[in-house]
Amino acid sequence: MILVTGGCGFIGSAFLLSWFRNTDEPVVNLDLLTYAGHPGNLQALSGDPRHIFVKGDIADSALVARLLEEHKPRAIINFAAESHVDRSIDGPLAFAQTNVVGTLLLLETTHAWWRTLPPGVAAEFRFLHVSTDEVFGSLDANAAAFTETHRYEPNSPYSASKAASDHFVRAWHHTFGLPTLTTNCSNNYGPRQFPEKLIPLMILNALGGKPLPVYGDGMQVRDWLHVDDHCAALRAVLAKGKPGECYNIGGRSERTNLAVVDAICKALDTLRPNTDGARYADLVTHVRDRPGHDRRYAIDDSKIAHQLGWQPEIEFQHGIRSTVEWYLSNQEWVRSVTSGSYRQWVERQYESLARAA
Ligand code: NAD
Ligand code: TYD
Numbered sequence: 001m002i003l004v005t006g007g008c009g010f011i012g013s014a015f016l017l018s019w020f021r022n023t024d025e026p027v028v029n030l031d032l033l034t035y036a037g038h039p040g041n042l043q044a045l046s047g048d049p050r051h052i053f054v055k056g057d058i059a060d061s062a063l064v065a066r067l068l069e070e071h072k073p074r075a076i077i078n079f080a081a082e083s084h085v086d087r088s089i090d091g092p093l094a095f096a097q098t099n100v101v102g103t104l105l106l107l108e109t110t111h112a113w114w115r116t117l118p119p120g121v122a123a124e125f126r127f128l129h130v131s132t133d134e135v136f137g138s139l140d141a142n143a144a145a146f147t148e149t150h151r152y153e154p155n156s157p158y159s160a161s162k163a164a165s166d167h168f169v170r171a172w173h174h175t176f177g178l179p180t181l182t183t184n185c186s187n188n189y190g191p192r193q194f195p196e197k198l199i200p201l202m203i204l205n206a207l208g209g210k211p212l213p214v215y216g217d218g219m220q221v222r223d224w225l226h227v228d229d230h231c232a233a234l235r236a237v238l239a240k241g242k243p244g245e246c247y248n249i250g251g252r253s254e255r256t257n258l259a260v261v262d263a264i265c266k267a268l269d270t271l272r273p274n275t276d277g278a279r280y281a282d283l284v285t286h287v288r289d290r291p292g293h294d295r296r297y298a299i300d301d302s303k304i305a306h307q308l309g310w311q312p313e314i315e316f317q318h319g320i321r322s323t324v325e326w327y328l329s330n331q332e333w334v335r336s337v338t339s340g341s342y343r344q345w346v347e348r349q350y351e352s353l354a355r356a357a
Contacts, residue, residue, distance in 0.1 A: 001025060001026040001027065001028065001071055001072075001073050001074065002025065002026075002027055002028075002073050002074060002075045002076070002077065003027070003028045003030065003067060003068070003071065003073040003075070003076045003077075004016060004027050004028070004029050004030070004076075004077045004079065005029075005030045005031065005058050005076070005077070005078050005079055005080035005106070006030075006031055006037070006058075006078070006079035006080030006081060007027070007029035007030075007031055007042070007053075007079065008029065008031040008033060008037035008038055008039055008041055008042060008053075009031070009036050009037050009038075009041075009079060009080075009083070009194075010036070010041075010083075010188065010190075010192055010193045010194060010197075010227065011079055011130070011188055011227055011230060011231070012029070012031070012079035012080075013038075013041035013042055013192055014190060014191070014192065014227040014228060014230075014231055015077070015079065015231045015234060016029060016042060016045065016051065017042070017044060017045070018228060018231040018232070018235075019231075019235070020045065020048070020050055020051070022235065024050055025050070026049075026050045026051070026052065027050065027051055027052070028052045028054060028067055028071050028073065029042075029051060029052065029053050029054065030054050030056055030058065030063075030064070030067065030080070031053070031054075031055065031056075031080065032055065032056060032057045032058075032080070032098075033055055034082070035194075035341055035342070036082075036083065036084075036194050038192075038194075038336070038337055039053070040333060040336055040337075041192045052071075054067060057098075057102065058078070058080045058098070058102040058103070058105065058106045059097070059098070059101055059102040059105045059106070061105050061108065061109045064105075064106060064109040064110070065109050065112070065113060068109070068110065068113040069113065074121075074124060074125060074126070075125065075126040075127070075128060075238060076106075076110060076126075076127050076128065077128045077130065077234065077238070078103065078106060078127070078128065078129045078130060079130050080098065080102065081098055081099050081130075081162070081165075082094050082095045082098050082099055082158070082161070083158070084158070084194075084196050084197065085134075085156045085158045085159075085290070086196070086290065086349060087158075087196070087345075088156055088157035088158035088161070089156065089157060089290070089291060089292075090349075092157035092161075095157050095158055095161040096161055099158075099161035099162055099164070099165050100161050100164045100165055100168075103129070103165035103168055103169070104165075104168050107127070107168055107169065107172045107178070110127055110178065111172060111176050111178050114178060122179075123179070124179075125179055126179050126180075126181055126238060126241075126243070127169070127172075127178055127179065127180045127181070128180075128181045128182075128183065128234065128237060128238055128241075129165065129166065129169040129180060129181070129182045129183070130183055130185070130234070131162050131165065131166050131182055131183060131184050131185075132159065132162050132184060132185065132186075133146055133184050133185060133186045133223070133248065133250070133297045133299055134154065134155075134156065134158065134159035134162065134294065134297065135152050135153075135154050135159050135162050135163040135166055135184060136150045136151070136152060136153060136154075136184070136297070137151075137152075137153030137154060137155050137159075137294065138153075138155060138294035138295045138296060138297070139295070139296040139297065139298055140295070140296070141221075141295075141296060143296075144300065145223075145250075145298035145299055145300040146184070146248060146297070146298060146299055146300060147248065147300045147302070147303070148184070148245075148246045148247065148248055148303055152166075152167075155292050155294055156292055156294070159294075166182055166184075166246075169182050170182070170244075173243065173244045174244070179243035179244075180243060180244060181237050181238070181241040181242075181243065181245060181246075181247070182245075182246040182247070183233070183234060183237055183246070183247050183248075183249055184246060184247070184248050184249070184299075185225055185230055185233070185248070185249035185250065185299075186222065186223035186224065186225045186249070186250040186251060186297055186298075186299045187222040187223065187224055187225065187297070188224075188225050188226070188227045188230050189224055189225070189226060189227065189319065189320070189323055190226050190227035190228060190319065190323055190326075191227075191323065191326040191327075191330070192326075192333070193227075194337060195334070195337065195338060195342070196342070196345065196346070198257065198260065198261075199260065199264065199320070199323065200327060201213075201346075202260075202261050202264050203264055203268070203323075203324055203327045204327065204334060204338070205283070206264065206265060206268050206280045206283060207268070207272065207327075207328075209283070210283065211283055211284075211285035211354075212261055212265075212280075212283045212284045212285060213285055213287045213350050213353060213354070214257060214258060214261060214284055214285065214286050214287065215257070215286075215287060215288070215289045215290045215293060215353075216286070216288075216289030216290070216293060217286070217289075218256060218257045218258035218261070218284075218286065219256050219257070219258065219295075220256065220257050220293060220294070220295055220296065221254050221255065221256055221257075221295070221296040221297070221298070222254070222255065222257070222260075222296075222297055223250045223251055223252070223253060223254045223255075223297055223298050223299050224251045224253045224254075224255055224260065224316055224319075225249065225250055225251030225253070225299075225312060226251060226312065226314035226319040228314060229251065229312040229313055229314050230249060232310065232313075233247075233249040233304060233310045233312075234249075236304070236308045236309070236310040237304070237308065237310075240307075240308045240309075241308065242307075247303060247304045247308070248299045248300060248301055248303060248304065249299065249301065249304060249310075250298070250299025250300075250301050250312070251299075251312050251314075251316065252299075252301070252311075252312055253312075253315075253316040254296075254298055255316065258284075260320075261281075261284060262281060263316070263317065263320045264280075264320060264324060265279065265280035265281040265283075265284075266281075267320060267321045267324040268280045268324060271321075271324060271325060271328060272328060285354075287350065287353040287354055288353045288354075
């Protein structure tokens with residue numbers, strides 16, 4: 001069995017759902033259920049004995065030690081994190097607590113237990129840490145894409161906290177021999193993404209007839225990776241990755257934010273045309289830029305492609321259309337996650353951006 005942390009979030013839940021489409025190996029899912037964690041993401045697993053959910057914190061060493069003793073996982077996949085750049089600008093301490101201290105405590109607890117394993121079992125164990133391409137900082141328009149050896153240059157409180165966690169993972173391999181794997185992926189999109197992130201926020205605002213708030217000139221570039229492609233990559237890294245190594249994962253799909261918003265609007269124009277004939281793109285509104293906004297991220301995936309035989313399969317135009325369709329067909333999910341606290345965040349964030357624009 002494996003232990004997954006943060007399995008009720010966007011990527012963690014997609015990973016669990018895809019895991020059980022590929023294997024019957026059980027999973028213990030440790031999730032604190034912060035505002036970003038939704039048990040409803042795993043409704044399809046309700047009553048499924050392969051999935052054991054435990055509500056708790058990766059920083060709770062006593063709990064993690066008990067889970068390791070009890071379930072003896074062959075691997076841990078660490079998805080748990082605070083993950084939203086704008087929230088990290090608003091309140092960075094939660095990012096230091098979960099992403100830095102939490103990961104450190106998870107490593108410590110795992111290491112203390114791993115040392116007690118018989119050598120053969122210990123050698124096969126894996127600690128897979130899921131991280132981001134944002135640790136590498138910002139690229140100029142024509143600069144070569146990030147390779148695994150690109151210098152770490154995090155610019156936001158979020159990316160700084162993820163960079164720190166990556167360094168601790170590296171140190172636990174180098175110093176203590178823990179068989180770690182680190183993945184640095186680009187921006188994910190797909191079903192069940194919390195609507196504070198660009199793509200779901202734009203879909204839901206458009207459906208509500210609200211402005212589509214593009215930060216600054218909207219020419220920032222991200223490399224969009226469908227979450228199901230990401231999950232396939234993680235399974236490949238877990239199965240074939242070399243301990244101590246890092247793997248970059250991208251979607252081979254660089255797009256400006258304006259192009260992404262345009263693709264969403266065009267999909268909605270087709271799938272849910274406005275009755276008055278208005279085009280969704282008319283709702284695009286430029287607001288004040290994010291402080292320290294990274295201009296461009298891009299992934300060079302040669303290493304994972306050549307060494308592990310993985311490459312993305314889902315083409316952006318197809319992926320964005322199916323994502324829009326998912327949000328159109330899952331309005332109940334949308335209602336359940338856009339609770340009072342979500343609405344307060346959105347109102348506070350976008351009122352202040354609009355005022356300053
Ligand atoms: P998310 O915010 O949707 O989910 C995070 C999950 O972790 C939630 O279920 C939350 O309840 C849980 N969690 C938070 N703090 C916890 C704690 N202390 N203990 C246990 N559980 C806790 O995030 P996501 O988008 O699914 O991202 C998953 C991972 O992938 C993160 O580590 C993130 O940094 C990384 N990542 C995400 C993206 C992306 O585009 N979403 C891109 C690159 C890397
Ligand atoms: P986001 O989904 O927050 O991911 P990240 O900051 O981790 O890349 O944002 C993706 C891009 O979209 C980023 O350049 C910021 C931009 N953005 C907007 O222009 N407007 C918005 O309302 C949001 C949430 C993001």
